[in-house]
Amino acid sequence: MRPQDGAGVGNRIGAQEAADRIRILREELGTEQVQAVLALTPDQRTRFDEWSRAALATLAQQFDVDTTVSQKRVSWGMRIASTLGGLAICAAVVLFFMRYWGFLSTPVQLAIAILTPLAALAGAEFAARRERTRYFTGLLSLVAAASFIMNLAVAGSVFNIVSTERALLAWGAFAIVLAYRYGLRLMLMLGLTLLMSYGAAAYTAQMGYEWLEFYDRPEQFLLLGLLVFALPYCLKHTRNADFPPVYRLVGALTVFIAILSLAEWGVPSYLPWEQVTIERLYEFGGLILSAGAIWLGITRGWNGIVNTGTAFFTIFLFTRLYHWWWDWMPKYLFFAVIGALGIALVLTFQRLRGKMIHGEIGAAA
Amino acid sequence: MKSASLVTAASIILVANALALIHSARNRAGSPEAEITLTNRELRYFDQSATDDDSGVTLHLQWTDPASFPVRAGTERKQSWLDRTKLQTLGFDCAVDPGNSEAARFYERQRPRQVFAALEYDSAAWRALVEEFERARAKQQADAGSNDSTAAAGMSRLVAIDADLNPVRLRARHPDRRTVLILPAVIAVMLDRWPYYGMKPESEHPPQIAGRIQELPSSIHVPRPFSDQFRRPDRSQPKVFINPIYSVRPSLA
Numbered sequence: 019m020r021p022q023d024g025a026g027v028g029n030r031i032g033a034q035e036a037a038d039r040i041r042i043l044r045e046e047l048g049t050e051q052v053q054a055v056l057a058l059t060p061d062q063r064t065r066f067d068e069w070s071r072a073a074l075a076t077l078a079q080q081f082d083v084d085t086t087v088s089q090k091r092v093s094w095g096m097r098i099a100s101t102l103g104g105l106a107i108c109a110a111v112v113l114f115f116m117r118y119w120g121f122l123s124t125p126v127q128l129a130i131a132i133l134t135p136l137a138a139l140a141g142a143e144f145a146a147r148r149e150r151t152r153y154f155t156g157l158l159s160l161v162a163a164a165s166f167i168m169n170l171a172v173a174g175s176v177f178n179i180v181s182t183e184r185a186l187l188a189w190g191a192f193a194i195v196l197a198y199r200y201g202l203r204l205m206l207m208l209g210l211t212l213l214m215s216y217g218a219a220a221y222t223a224q225m226g227y228e229w230l231e232f233y234d235r236p237e238q239f240l241l242l243g244l245l246v247f248a249l250p251y252c253l254k255h256t257r258n259a260d261f262p263p264v265y266r267l268v269g270a271l272t273v274f275i276a277i278l279s280l281a282e283w284g285v286p287s288y289l290p291w292e293q294v295t296i297e298r299l300y301e302f303g304g305l306i307l308s309a310g311a312i313w314l315g316i317t318r319g320w321n322g323i324v325n326t327g328t329a330f331f332t333i334f335l336f337t338r339l340y341h342w343w344w345d346w347m348p349k350y351l352f353f354a355v356i357g358a359l360g361i362a363l364v365l366t367f368q369r370l371r372g373k374m375i376h377g378e379i380g381a382a383a
Numbered sequence: 384m385k386s387a388s389l390v391t392a393a394s395i396i397l398v399a400n401a402l403a404l405i406h407s408a409r410n411r412a413g414s415p416e417a418e419i420t421l422t423n424r425e426l427r428y429f430d431q432s433a434t435d436d437d438s439g440v441t442l443h444l445q446w447t448d449p450a451s452f453p454v455r456a457g458t459e460r461k462q463s464w465l466d467r468t469k470l471q472t473l474g475f476d477c478a479v480d481p482g483n484s485e486a487a488r489f490y491e492r493q494r495p496r497q498v499f500a501a502l503e504y505d506s507a508a509w510r511a512l513v514e515e516f517e518r519a520r521a522k523q524q525a526d527a528g529s530n531d532s533t534a535a536a537g538m539s540r541l542v543a544i545d546a547d548l549n550p551v552r553l554r555a556r557h558p559d560r561r562t563v564l565i566l567p568a569v570i571a572v573m574l575d576r577w578p579y580y581g582m583k584p585e586s587e588h589p590p591q592i593a594g595r596i597q598e599l600p601s602s603i604h605v606p607r608p609f610s611d612q613f614r615r616p617d618r619s620q621p622k623v624f625i626n627p628i629y630s631v632r633p634s635l636a
Contacts, residue, residue: 113436120438120614124606132400139392166396173400175439177407180567180600188399192392199388226474226548227494228569228598234494286492293488 030150030201031259033081037074041085044070082150096153101204104157108164115168124176131172138162139196146200159196159205166192183219183229186212201257203264210268214242236276237288243272267322270311274330277304282337304334316374335359417560419504425539426603428613440610444601445539446502449512450593464544465570465594473498473546473594475572481590490574495597500568501545501557502599508542543596546570569598 046052047066058066074085084090111134119127142158149155170185193209196202218239219232232238247269250262279285281300289296311327314320336356343352426442450463467477474496479489503509541564547553550565557563575593605613 116437116439118438120440120607120610122607128400132396135396136393139389139396143389162392166399169396170399170403173403173407175441175602175604176606177403177410178600178602178604179403179406179410185399188395192395195388195392195395199392222494223497226496228497231494286494 029257029259030081030083033077034083037077037083037085040070040073040077041087093151096151100153100157101160104160107157107161111161111165112168115172119172127172127176131169135162135165135169138165142196142200152200152202155200156202156204159200159202162196163189163193163205163208181230183216183223183232186216186219190216197261198258201260203260206261206264207268210246210265214239214246214272217242234286235288236279236285239272239276243269243276245269246272263320263322266320267326270323270326274304274308274326277307278330278333281334301334301338304330305338308334316370332363415560416554417564419561419564421504421541424537425504425541430613440605440613442603442605444541444599444603446541446543446596446599447509447512447539448543448596449508450595462591463593465546465596467592469546470570470572470592470594473548473570475594477572477592481574481592486590486592487574490572490592493572495569495571498546498548498568498570499550499553499565500543500570500596500599501547501553502541502564502566503544503557504542504562504564505540506542506544506562508544509540512542546596566599568596570594571597 044067047056047058047063077083078085084093115130115134119130122130138158138161142155142162145154145158146152167189170188173179174181174185190209190212193205193212197205197209215232219229221238222232222234223229247266249269250265253265255261277300280287281297281304284293284297287296287300289299291299308327308331311323312331315322315324315327339352339356339359343355347355425445427445428440428442450465471477475493479486483489544563545553545556546568547556550567553565554563557565572592572594575591
């Protein structure tokens with residue numbers, strides 16, 4: 019790869035991955051162990067150093083990627099700060115409007131409510147054209163989404179319109195469009211959550227119930243979560259390569275939280291059976307599904323799904339054990355058994371990991 | 384087109400607002416569905432300007448549900464108009480007998496339904512409730528018990544009298560647009576174990592299937608210049624509303 023080949027990476031995620039690989043290669047070539055088996059001549063070493071420095075500089079210039087570990091840490095700090103800052107500005111905009119809107123005439127109220135998200139959208143576009151890291155773009159997009167939510171809430175309030183689930187569709191669509199335009203994962207999560215809520219609310223209203231009760235039957239979210247999980251199979255993300263994990267994470271979290279609420283929190287179900295039967299069904303369903311998620315995550319290399327599956331497998335397992343043993347077992351023994359099970363799980367995962375390492379070594383040989 | 388998604392985002396904002404404005408304009412076009420003059424007993428203003436950051440003025444619709452009228456606790460139970468037959472016409476499944484051991488869970492599992500409710504203002508239904516209250520008060524006073532004599536006086540005279548899935552059909556049954564409001568409502572079904580929920584069934588007071596109005600669109604935004612009247616310092620409300628402090632004539636579409 020020539021230094022100017024950074025342009026061939028395509029997007030910022032690919033550029034960051036390329037920069038990480040070059041940085042690690044530079045560090046490894048400097049260690050004694052590698053030098054013992056791969057001794058570069060001074061001329062080769064000089065040419066490699068010049069090439070790697072130039073390649074990193076090109077990537078940094080073209081995509082504003084982090085080329086050192088310290089830069090990566092600072093970037094994480096900036097991401098957290100921009101998200102928190104965005105949320106704070108959202109709260110400030112909404113509270114400021116509420117504080118003074120009563121003193122304004124209806125046309126002025128409405129004009130401000132409509133212009134605020136449009137102005138925030140214009141600000142996000144302005145920022146996106148001037149930065150590649152998307153910190154300010156993300157912040158202003160969050161403000162635009164919050165302002166749009168406030169906008170429709172104000173319009174509904176000013177004209178005394180009976181609340182409708184269709185607002186969720188408008189907010190979700192807006193968040194999704196912003197997510198794809200600026201490559202913002204947080205907006206994608208927000209948009210998917212709003213659209214799933216709309217799907218559940220529309221179905222609830224269609225059935226003749228109040229739409230605000232859409233969370234009352236979590237089975238709706240089971241289907242919607244599975245749909246969102248499967249969407250990356252149909253949608254190709256060449257530009258936003260980091261979006262499929264977001265779809266999978268949102269889908270998996272939705273499914274697992276729905277199952278957990280049905281299994282443990284006594285939430286009503288569509289199934290016409292006894293409450294205890296339904297709870298047992300979802301408890302074991304949750305255990306099997308979370309184990310399946312771990313397997314799927316390992317085979318596909320989806321870290322987020324492995325972690326989510328592991329977390330929910332642990333929750334489902336421990337809650338089942340709690341129901342079985344808590345009442346009749348001495349408390350110290352219960353926790354001792356839980357501890358022993360935890361150790362057994364670690365040993366199982368260790369063995370699984372060992373098998374994977376041996377498999378990879380065998381394949382390499 | 385490079386800016387197609389930007390145009391789409393802006394369009395979503397504009398189209399959503401346009402739809403809200405069109406909806407509002409259609410609501411306001413033509414003659415109002417109902418026009419009733421209500422007082423502060425029916426439309427309450429909770430002035431929180433000193434503590435609240437919300438400068439808007441909102442009136443909250445208060446209504447009286449005959450099923451939960453306070454006098455009920457001191458009198459014999461009366462079957463509400465929102466009975467088993469009415470609930471069935473509203474789409475609720477009332478197949479399980481209220482005496483059945485599974486009845487409580489069966490009715491708990493049913494979700495509230497979106498219907499239309501008729502609320503009558505200062506009508507025979509209201510007067511009957513007041514008379515019933517007065518009788519109960521007199522009886523309680525005779526039994527040397529004290530009672531709040533102003534409880535009914537402060538209550539809303541807007542009484543829920545009927546419900547239907549179809550607002551046109553409901554209006555046909557209650558055609559007086561100056562006394563009857565037709566509003567979207569959320570009605571829930573429950574197993575009524577008189578006199579309070581959770582009590583064991585008795586042969587003298589068997590449980591009944593009952594409905595209750597869970598929600599009505601109760602917030603009414605007051606625009607300027609009308610809202611300025613509510614911000615006057617002398618607008619503080621007494622605890623009990625015997626004489627009207629203000630009257631409002633909302634036009635309902």
